Amino acid sequence: MSYIISLTLTLFAFWLLLSGLFTPFLIGSGLCSALAAVFVARRMDVVDRESHPIHLGARVLAYWPWLFKEIVKSAWDVSRIIVNPRLPISPTLIRVKTTQKTAVGVVTYANSITLTPGTISVDVKQGEILVHALTCEGAAGLQSGEMDRRVTRFEGAD
């Protein structure tokens, strides 16, 4: 039930954001649209903790700054490689183990790997991810497992 309420509020806020006009008619039709969308989503059975993970809430604030820092760092490294005339790449394929318990956790980990320039998750299986890395150093950095630990902490123990 809380997922339905939060989805309705999110959709309504999105409507207000996009319209930017606050006449009674537009607010009313926005509310109707949000309710209709939630009704359809409910019939499709996609309103659950997996599609709408509000329980992650506050832990996002601890994880995202670290992720942004990693993205900037590795994007800078990849940019230096690209503008280097000799193009010093050493592409590698590695398998990394995942320690997350839920599907949301594994997806967060795989997406974080892909979002960081220099590493791409190619294939996701139970318990491991096949990663293509641009350089050996990037692959080694991933295998040290700091991102894995942080995602597991982000996922929480519920």
Next chain:
Amino acid sequence: MFTAAAAGLLVALVLALVRAFLGPTVFDRAQAANTIGTVAVLLLAVLGFLTGRPDFLDLAIVYGLLNVIGTIAVLKYFQYGDLGEPGDTEIGQGK
């Protein structure tokens, strides 16, 4: 200064187009199309500020949504040969 950013984005657009023309495989072209989509979203946002008409941001949001849906539809077609037969490969439910 918005002009400088717009010019940079246009150069990026041309380079991505070069890859779309050269691309040996269809996946290279799909990658180039995806990058062109991202650059187009940014260009729309910058143009909105350049011309003083922030309405362009709504177009940018819609274009971003269409871009990712289009890319995934094309990829699904080339991976499976259709657009979503039930029983495609699923990753583990992780329960």
Next chain:
Amino acid sequence: MTAIVDIASWACLVCGGIFCVIGTLGLVRMPDFFTRMHAASVTDTLGAGLILAGLVMQAGFTLIAVKLLIIGLLILFTSPTATHALAKAAFVRGVKPVLAANRSESSNP
């Protein structure tokens, strides 16, 4: 105060433009499909992020800034999804990544 924000946002815009060009330059220069995707993700993350940050600073605390943040979130969530879909589709269809160290036996599964 306004001048400082202006200078910061200009720097963000120009750097963002430069990173977008670098990313697509890599898209042209890199030798094979999988390495090209790494280059494209520079455009998707740092280029887009810096340009949007610059625009947010220009917009100030308005509805426009919130819309820009929504665009940023959209790119942040969709770009890894599209990249992973590309990588997996190419891998399943048998595009073989060129590896630096075929000599280091176990790297090729």
